[in-house]
Amino acid sequence: MKILIIEDEQELAQDMVKYLTNEQYLCECASDFKGAMEKIHGYDYDCILLDLMLPGGDGLTILEELKRQNKQDGVIIISAKNAIEDKVKGLKLGADDYLAKPFHLSELAARVESLIRRKQFDSNNVIIQNELSIDFNAKAVSVHDQALSLTKKEYDLLLFFIGNKNRVLSKGALAEHLSGDFADMFDSHDFVYAHVKNLKRKLKEKDYGDYIKTIYGTGYKWEQ
Amino acid sequence: MTRLLNKPLKAFALYALVILTISIPIYVLVIDYIWTSELDENNWLTLEHTKQRLQSKQFTQAEIESINHIWGELQPGVSIVKATTKVVFQDSVYEAIRPNEFDLDDGEDRFRGLKSLIEINGEPYVLTIETNVEESDETFAAVAAITFVFFIILIIGFILLNRKIAAKTWQPFYQTLSSLKSFELSIDKSIQLPESDIQEFQELNQSLQQLITNSVSTFQQQKSFTENASHELQTPIALLKSKMDLLIQQKSISPAISEILNSIEAPLSRLSRINKNLMVLAKVENHQYSDKEQIDIKEYLESAVTLFEDYLDEKQLKLSNSLEQSIIVNANSFLIETLIHNLLSNAIRHTLKGGQITVSYQDQTLQIINSGKESLDKSKLFERFSTASKDKVSSGLGLAIIQEITNKYNWQVVYHFENGNHLFSVSFA
Numbered sequence: 003m004k005i006l007i008i009e010d011e012q013e014l015a016q017d018m019v020k021y022l023t024n025e026q027y028l029c030e031c032a033s034d035f036k037g038a039m040e041k042i043h044g045y046d047y048d049c050i051l052l053d054l055m056l057p058g059g060d061g062l063t064i065l066e067e068l069k070r071q072n073k074q075d076g077v078i079i080i081s082a083k084n085a086i087e088d089k090v091k092g093l094k095l096g097a098d099d100y101l102a103k104p105f106h107l108s109e110l111a112a113r114v115e116s117l118i119r120r121k122q123f124d125s126n127n128v129i130i131q132n133e134l135s136i137d138f139n140a141k142a143v144s145v146h147d148q149a150l151s152l153t154k155k156e157y158d159l160l161l162f163f164i165g166n167k168n169r170v171l172s173k174g175a176l177a178e179h180l181s182g183d184f185a186d187m188f189d190s191h192d193f194v195y196a197h198v199k200n201l202k203r204k205l206k207e208k209d210y211g212d213y214i215k216t217i218y219g220t221g222y223k224w225e226q
Numbered sequence: 227m228t229r230l231l232n233k234p235l236k237a238f239a240l241y242a243l244v245i246l247t248i249s250i251p252i253y254v255l256v257i258d259y260i261w262t263s264e265l266d267e268n269n270w271l272t273l274e275h276t277k278q279r280l281q282s283k284q285f286t287q288a289e290i291e292s293i294n295h296i297w298g299e300l301q302p303g304v305s306i307v308k309a310t311t312k313v314v315f316q317d318s319v320y321e322a323i324r325p326n327e328f329d330l331d332d333g334e335d336r337f338r339g340l341k342s343l344i345e346i347n348g349e350p351y352v353l354t355i356e357t358n359v360e361e362s363d364e365t366f367a368a369v370a371a372i373t374f375v376f377f378i379i380l381i382i383g384f385i386l387l388n389r390k391i392a393a394k395t396w397q398p399f400y401q402t403l404s405s406l407k408s409f410e411l412s413i414d415k416s417i418q419l420p421e422s423d424i425q426e427f428q429e430l431n432q433s434l435q436q437l438i439t440n441s442v443s444t445f446q447q448q449k450s451f452t453e454n455a456s457h458e459l460q461t462p463i464a465l466l467k468s469k470m471d472l473l474i475q476q477k478s479i480s481p482a483i484s485e486i487l488n489s490i491e492a493p494l495s496r497l498s499r500i501n502k503n504l505m506v507l508a509k510v511e512n513h514q515y516s517d518k519e520q521i522d523i524k525e526y527l528e529s530a531v532t533l534f535e536d537y538l539d540e541k542q543l544k545l546s547n548s549l550e551q552s553i554i555v556n557a558n559s560f561l562i563e564t565l566i567h568n569l570l571s572n573a574i575r576h577t578l579k580g581g582q583i584t585v586s587y588q589d590q591t592l593q594i595i596n597s598g599k600e601s602l603d604k605s606k607l608f609e610r611f612s613t614a615s616k617d618k619v620s621s622g623l624g625l626a627i628i629q630e631i632t633n634k635y636n637w638q639v640v641y642h643f644e645n646g647n648h649l650f651s652v653s654f655a
Contacts, residue, residue, distance in 0.1 A: 011461050011464075011465070013465055014461070014464055014465055014468060017465070017468035017469065017471075017472055018468070020472055021468070021471065021472060021475075082457070082460045082461060082464070087517070103460055103461075103463075103464040104460065104463045104464035104466075104467040104468075104498055105464070105467070106467060106468075106471055107467075107468050107471040107472065108471060155536070169475060170474045170475050172470070172471070172474060172488075172491060173488075173491070174491045174492075174495055175471070180536065181533055181534070181536060181537070182533065183502075184533060184534070184567055184571065185495070186495035186496065186498055186499040187499065187567070187568075187571040187575070187624075188537050188571065188574070188575065189492065189575075190537075190540060192540055193536035193537065193539060193540045197536075217474075217484075218481055218484055219481060219484030219485050219487070219488045220474045220479070220484050220487060220488055221474070
């Protein structure tokens with residue numbers, strides 16, 4: 003899978019590359035409008051992370067160009083502008099997702115994973131994780147072919163873990179994933195424990211491997 | 227408070243009163259002087275005429291007595307009597323006050339007399355001529371009355387002139403005043419002041435224009451400073467967040483370091499929240515978020531409750547929502563979402579464990595009530611950063627944003643503390 007990161011803040015781009023790069027993903031960077039245009043003309047990507055404020059031009063123009071060329075690359079807008087108009091405009095122009103800065107890299111990884119998955123499997127959107135199978139269209143999870151009943155939040159958590167395999171996830175990142183942008187309005191994120199505990203218990207009941215590890219002081223990790 | 231133009235009017239009226247009052251005795255003295263000197267002259271003429279005739283006719287003593295008698299009968303105050311002494315004296319003028327037989331109603335009258343020594347047939351006679359003069363107190367009364375009438379006319383004139391001057395000359399001043407009254411720094415970009423041909427007003431307007439232009443530009447700078455500052459802070463905050471995410475991936479983190487890393491998360495997310503809120507405030511102030519649509523507050527509230535479910539459960543808070551009908555407002559969806567989230571998260575944060583939150587709607591007013599211990603400081607509550615000091619998560623801007631949003635739509639947000647409950651009500655009327 004190839005990911006293009008169009009971001010003028012090189013330090014941030016490098017962080018994204020570090021976090022996203024693994025056996026599956028290969029990341030490339032473009033730090034200005036011209037460089038980005040050259041890349042999208044020359045290559046196809048599975049996912050493009052697009053910053054809207056670029057030296058030399060507007061990120062939305064790149065999006066328009068992609069659509070004009072009828073490219074199938076998935077696009078996630080990552081913008082510091084945090085302007086609702088930009089979000090609406092970007093999604094109207096055909097972006098697949100929008101992520102406002104600052105974000106957790108784990109959130110970005112989960113979004114990228116989810117986008118690539120959606121692009122890849124149009125009809126039969128099921129992933130198999132050892133004995134676990136997730137049917138995204140039906141939002142149904144089963145272990146050893148036995149249905150696993152999860153609450154919406156547990157389901158979201160499971161997907162978040164799957165999208166961030168072998169990564170340590172902080173409690174704050176998990177809370178932000180579950181309650182959106184508003185997690186930072188509250189001082190305590192203890193509810194995350196409860197959801198993770200329930201998810202672990204339900205998986206264990208179905209005899210699924212104990213992949214979710216608690217990392218002392220920081221959070222959790224799906225180890226595989 | 228007196229109006230500007232009434233001040234000189236009072237002074238002018240007072241001055242006119244003083245001057246006119248002083249003028250009364252002066253007039254009286256002058257008139258009296260003219261009167262008496264004119265009468266004295268008249269008496270003298272009559273006397274000289276009479277003297278000449280008497281001396282030229284060679285009257286006998288008996289004839290003179292009879293003349294005195296007849297003349298005295300015909301014209302009062304006139305007499306010609308034989309001088310008792312031989313003493314020669316000059317013509318003398320005298321004044322007498324006595325009752326007038328023809329004018330009894332008037333009491334005593336004033337007479338101006340002239341006495342002269344005349345020699346007829348070698349015999350000295352005293353010739354007296356008297357004329358009635360107006361008494362000075364009567365003159366005084368008449369002058370005073372006339373002066374008073376003129377004073378009244380003067381005052382009426384002053385008032386009318388004053389009004390006319392106020393209406394015409396001061397018009398630009400009052401226009402400037404009303405322009406200033408309706409001027410709002412946060413809304414208006416410039417001010418239009420009327421042209422005036424009066425130098426002082428023109429200078430005043432120019433100075434005001436200058437002052438306001440400076441204020442507006444300072445205000446704009448301050449606003450754009452907030453927006454620019456929070457914008458500039460976004461990148462470092464984003465970097466901090468991503469570095470933190472990378473840092474916790476490290477394999478060899480000791481529990482001690484891990485503890486520290488964990489404690490960085492809360493201030494970092496507070497920093498991020500403050501920055502987000504500053505940006506929202508700056509944008510609302512800069513009249514962004516101008517898109518409007520029909521929004522159902524009830525719907526937004528219900529989805530916020532779902533969103534905050536975990537936090538409600540965590541603190542074992544009971545939330546009762548008595549909204550039944552849709553509450554439709556025409557506003558920006560992001561701002562309404564922000565308003566609801568801030569109100570609700572505020573209530574959740576400040577309710578003690580096991581407390582109660584009530585949401586209700588009545589008379590176009592949304593009420594969010596939560597149990598609490600003591601009243602908050604009403605005067606500072608909605609100010610920026612006024613409550614942030616103790617609270618570890620508060621951005622100190624939540625209520626300021628609520629106020630800014632309600633101001634934008636001319637709504638009202640009010641805080642009360644009643645029977646151990648904090649009560650925030652937003653009136654959409």
